[in-house]
Amino acid sequence: MCLEASRVWHQRLNPLPGDTFVTTARHPILTLVEDTSPGVHDTFMATCDRRRYELLGVSTYHRNCCDNLFEGMFELGVTPPKPVLSSFNIFMNSEVQPDGRELKTLPTGCQPGDFNQPLMESHPWFLAPSGKSIQQN
Numbered sequence: 001m002c003l004e005a006s007r008v009w010h011q012r013l014n015p016l017p018g019d020t021f022v023t024t025a026r027h028p029i030l031t032l033v034e035d036t037s038p039g040v041h042d043t044f045m046a047t048c049d050r051r052r053y054e055l056l057g058v059s060t061y062h063r064n065c066c067d068n069l070f071e072g073m074f075e076l077g078v079t080p081p082k083p084v085l086s087s088f089n090i091f092m093n094s095e096v097q098p099d100g101r102e103l104k105t106l107p108t109g110c111q112p113g114d115f116n117q118p119l120m121e122s123h124p125w126f127l128a129p130s131g132k133s134i135q136q137n
Helices: 003-010 050-055 065-075
Strands: 020-022 028-035 093-096 103-106 116-120 125-127 133-135
16 A cells, blocks of 8 residues: 555545555555544654664664564565555544644544444455454455
């Protein structure tokens, strides 16, 4: 799933129910069917990784989205892509500032029980932030 291509595809920064995410080759891969949250989800931030935590001063290993993704893909027998760019950070509130240049990460507006319902268009699974695969029946 390529968020850079998906933002161009549906011409918005935050997806709405009915929007389809696409791959780098512009093939549909996932459609957001339902979203009970306020609908603000980050599509800008790079996937967190070991190097990010090192630069933040963390001296011991810290679990991160990139390692979770790779581990989950290897478990499924899939070779991870390189590089991994943006991730779909569900419920993360990154807001474009009035100057149109800067982003600010704000508290989520979501409440307990809010959820997203995806429909996989071309693969019967996807990886959640935990790195665990989720099967679509």
